[in-house]
Each structure stands twice: as C-alpha cells, then as structure tokens.
Amino acid sequence: MREVYKNIFLEELSLPNNPLKYLNFFIIKGKDRSMVVDCGFNIEETRERMLEIFEKHSLDFNNTILYLTHLHSDHVGLSSFLQERGVEVYISKIDGDIVNSPDQQWAKVYENAMFQGLAEDNFKIEEHPGYKYAITDRLEYTEAVVGEYIDIGDFRFEIIDLSGHTPGMTGLYEREHKILFCGDHILFKITPNITFWGFEYGDSLGTYLDNLDKVYDMDIEHLFSSHRALLSDHRKRIDELKLHHEKRLQEVRKALNMKEYSSVRDVTKNMHWEIKSRNFDEFPQSQKSFATGEAHAHLEHLRNLGEVDYIQKDEKLYYYLKG
Numbered sequence: 001m002r003e004v005y006k007n008i009f010l011e012e013l014s015l016p017n018n019p020l021k022y023l024n025f026f027i028i029k030g031k032d033r034s035m036v037v038d039c040g041f042n043i044e045e046t047r048e049r050m051l052e053i054f055e056k057h058s059l060d061f062n063n064t065i066l067y068l069t070h071l072h073s074d075h076v077g078l079s080s081f082l083q084e085r086g087v088e089v090y091i092s093k094i095d096g097d098i099v100n101s102p103d104q105q106w107a108k109v110y111e112n113a114m115f116q117g118l119a120e121d122n123f124k125i126e127e128h129p130g131y132k133y134a135i136t137d138r139l140e141y142t143e144a145v146v147g148e149y150i151d152i153g154d155f156r157f158e159i160i161d162l163s164g165h166t167p168g169m170t171g172l173y174e175r176e177h178k179i180l181f182c183g184d185h186i187l188f189k190i191t192p193n194i195t196f197w198g199f200e201y202g203d204s205l206g207t208y209l210d211n212l213d214k215v216y217d218m219d220i221e222h223l224f225s226s227h228r229a230l231l232s233d234h235r236k237r238i239d240e241l242k243l244h245h246e247k248r249l250q251e252v253r254k255a256l257n258m259k260e261y262s263s264v265r266d267v268t269k270n271m272h273w274e275i276k277s278r279n280f281d282e283f284p285q286s287q288k289s290f291a292t293g294e295a296h297a298h299l300e301h302l303r304n305l306g307e308v309d310y311i312q313k314d315e316k317l318y319y320y321l322k323g
Helices: 044-056 079-083 094-098 102-116 204-216 232-256 263-268 283-302
Strands: 002-005 010-014 023-028 034-035 064-067 088-091 149-152 155-161 171-176 179-181 223-225 307-313 316-321
Touching: 002 223, 010 044, 023 155, 034 149, 064 079, 064 149, 079 088, 094 102, 094 171, 102 263, 102 283, 102 316, 179 307, 204 232, 204 283, 232 263, 232 283, 232 316, 263 283, 263 316, 283 307
Parallel strands: 034 064, 064 088, 179 223
Antiparallel strands: 002 010, 010 023, 023 034, 149 155, 155 171, 171 179, 307 316
C-alpha cells in the first residue's frame, strides 16, 4: 500500500496466470464517503484480499462507491461480491448492459472469432480469461453519465468518455488537482488491447485514437492507470501509443499485399507480436483471441479510412486492399 496523492491510496490485486500480473486498485478517501476504482477477478484469492483492504483502510461498505471504468473481468469480476455488502456501483450504461447480458456477450465473442477464422484453432469460450473470471450475478448499477460529477472529500471528479478499449469505457478527471483515473486507456510499457467488438460498435481503433488526442490536451499531473507503473508524462506516452498503432497499420497493409483476399487470421499471422511463441500456431488460445481481435480492429480502421473492404464467405471475413 502507498499513498499516491493526499487521501488517494494504491493497493495491488493479483491477476493469477495473466500477463497483466496485477490490477492497480485505487482508494479515494473522503470524510463522509469513499470510492474505490475497479475490483479484480472473481476468484477466492481476490475476495479475501478485498476484505482485508476494506478492513485495513476502515472502509464502510455502505458508504463506499465502486467505480468501474469498463467491463473487462479484471475490472468488474468482484463487483457483485461488493454490491452484496452494500457498495454502490457505477459503470457506463453501454458497458453495464454488456456485463448484464453475459449470454449475448459471449455469443458475440464467439461469432467474432468465427468471422476472424479461429474455427481453425478450435476456439473455445471456456478458455477465455474474461469468461473464466467473470461476474456471476446481475449488476444493479448507477449509470456513470459522461459530463456528470462524483464528489468525494475535497475531490470533484468529472466522468469522461474514454471509449475505444471497450465500447463504454469512462474515466474520472479531477480538474483542480490535475488527476485522471484512466482505466486501461493509457498504460506504461504495455499497450492496451484495442479489439473488434462488432460492426454495430463501429471503428474502435479510430475512437480510441480520438480519445487519446482528447486526453493529450488535458492538464494532467497525476495519471492513475489500471496496470503496471504509474506515468509522469501522459503526452510522451500518447505519442508512443499512436506511433505503435501506425506501425500496426503498416503491418496490416503489408500483410494484405501478400494475397488478393486475407482472413483476419491470415493478417494476424503476418504481424509482429510480443509473445514468447515461435509462431501464431503456438500462441496460447487466449492470446490468439486477443491478437486476432486487435488485427481486426486495425482492419476496420483502414476500412473506415476507405483503404480496404471485405467479403464474407463460409461465415468468415476476407479483407482486401481497394484500388
């Protein structure tokens, strides 16, 4: 535990068997009520750790808000456990409704995997970490509305739109103290996974890049992200993230040049990934899903820019360069 700002504390929640390693769990203390940000996987180890943290920080379940930045299981998994004890839960309506529709959510993940060509890899939902460690009960949440405020002690947090990583991810900006809780929007040394959520959600990478530009212009001295070390220069990191995605787009263009029509899986295999495997065929199942989802988001961004298009054949999408 460490105090990262006056009355703001950081604890780490372990994420077992996950390359992210741990979640940065933030506690904002106020005189009348407190707030915690995100809550880790739905596993016994985290449940026990959470009870220890609440006791150590003298947090009252009935006077504590749980703010969920987005729908991923490492952020919402334990939310129903805390809700049952009296904690009020905030999340955006978009992500909250997805969390509360698990059958539809995972059917969509499976459908996207088939579009991408992962039937060839015997894709199984049951092996997806988000499925294994997900929330088990319906979330009775308060909608986190962009532009509204949450007051905790001396802090006045504005809810801001940080969608891209998920369709409804939000953050908390404290203008006077120059603080931003950004979830997975900006991470140090690792890049947030920007995936294809479905055609109904549009160009997720384009949305993400636009929201990076928005944060770039904000006055921030304390950027509190959900994983790894905390950042001191958000603009430098944003420049690095934008360069990363431009290189990714170049890799996608190069992969599409290799043949007339390419499945998402074909494109993914010809991109560079920081995974300790000799080739795509040896990737762990979960990493295949994350990689193809990210490749697909980049393909859809290029389609939005008018550079590529696709055809559908045998429940699989095939992309090609236009012109």
